[in-house]
Amino acid sequence: MNFRYTKGSVDIFLNKQFHEFYEIYLLLNGSNVEFINDHTRERIAPNSVVIIPPGEYHRFVVVEESADIYERCVLNICPEFLGGTVLEDALRNKELLVLKPDDRIVENFLYLKDAMINNGEKDFEYILSGIATDIVFLIKQSSDSVENTAHNH
Numbered sequence: 001m002n003f004r005y006t007k008g009s010v011d012i013f014l015n016k017q018f019h020e021f022y023e024i025y026l027l028l029n030g031s032n033v034e035f036i037n038d039h040t041r042e043r044i045a046p047n048s049v050v051i052i053p054p055g056e057y058h059r060f061v062v063v064e065e066s067a068d069i070y071e072r073c074v075l076n077i078c079p080e081f082l083g084g085t086v087l088e089d090a091l092r093n094k095e096l097l098v099l100k101p102d103d104r105i106v107e108n109f110l111y112l113k114d115a116m117i118n119n120g121e122k123d124f125e126y127i128l129s130g131i132a133t134d135i136v137f138l139i140k141q142s143s144d145s146v147e148n149t150a151h152n153h
Contacts, residue, residue: 001078003128005113007071017059022077022091023052024135025060026109029071032063035096042096047106049097051139054079073109077132090140097142105138 007029027033027048034043035050037058044050052058062070081087099106108131115127 001081001128001132002076003112003116003132004074004076005072005116006074008068018055018057019052019076020054021079022054022081022087023050023058024075024077024139025050025052026073026075026106027071028073028106028109029069030062031069033070034061035059036061040095044096045098047099047101047103049099049105049139051091051094051096053091073113075109075112075132075135077136082133082136087136090136094139094142097139105135105142108135108138 027044027046027050029046031046032043034041035058036042037052037056077087079087082090097105112128112131115131116124119127
């Protein structure tokens with residue numbers, strides 16, 4: 001499992017990418033960002049969470065003039081985390097959640113950003129595991145109170 005926070009530098013991928021892990025991506029800032037996978041191309045707004053399952057080809061495209069404000073967090077979780085089936089069940093049929101800035105999922109990502117800076121590596125591993133568990137269960141519990149877009153493969 002790992003966590004990344006990046007601001008400014010644009011990681012525009014000319015080709016699609018895929019991973020062997022779940023990727024939970026939170027766009028914090030940026031007005032011209034699109035998420036592209038095999039079945040959708042969608043502009044995403046700040047405070048949008050994109051859930052990408054293992055093996056799904058995808059990419060994010062950022063319009064150059066918005067590159068300086070492009071701010072995001074990425075949480076990568078191996079499929080075996082939480083015994084595998086719990087994780088798969090929690091993230092199934094979830095692809096895009098559009099959240100409010102004070103949503104607990106957004107707050108958890110911001111907490112991880114600060115914890116990464118203010119804690120040693122070992123302590124951060126424990127914090128990451130606990131907060132990632134909370135994020136997964138919050139996504140599982142997400143309902144019609146947030147805009148949830150899921151596409152059938």
